[in-house]
Amino acid sequence: MSGFTLVVGNGNWPSEKLIETLIEKSNFIIALDGAADRFTQWDIVVGDMDSVKNPELYNRDKNYDNSDLAKALNKYDVDAVVGVEGGRLDHRLAAFTTLFETKSDAILYFEKWRACRVGIEGLEIELEKNTKCAIFAFGKVAKVTLSGTKYELSGEDIHTGSRGLGNLSMESTISVSHNGGDLLFIWEADGL
DSSP: OOSOEEEEOSSBOOOHHHHHHHHHHOSEEEEEGGGGGTOSOOSEEESOOSSSSSGGGSOOOOOTTSOHHHHHHHHSOOSEEESOBSSOHHHHHHHHHHHHHHTOOOEEEETTEEEEEEOTTOEEEEOOTTOEEEEEEEEEEEEEEEESBSSOEEEEEEOSSSTTOSEEBOSSEEEEEOSEEEEEEEEEOSOO
């Protein structure tokens, strides 16, 4: 599938302006389960249909080993995800870990923040100078290199914890790489 693919969850949505911009930009929109009841511009509904009205109208995915988000990320090449903020804490945490589980390159959109997985191929991202950013290791991440930030790393192993918290972009391009493990990059943002 070509073009921009958006997943919309049933949690808190970012600002109305941002959600409208993402929907307008999208070529394909996936509603996760109950989110289908909140807007009409979706192309397909994915999930186990436990929170949508009239579940008999949709194809129920009976794989209860995966979250609705994991089902969508496994099936589609997704660019952006909204609606995974708020609500149950287990669902919010699962949004991050699902990026690793599915090896997705999607960006999670939160109110004033974004998050994405840093794959083994690394990440280069353009940010305005002095943008708040951070990296988080889920387990051990080998030989992490981070440049273009106030606190840089050069081939260091990091582990689950607060190391990587509270950084700032010092250049317009931030580069992150590693040799293995699950690494998350987050940054402050209002727009796309």
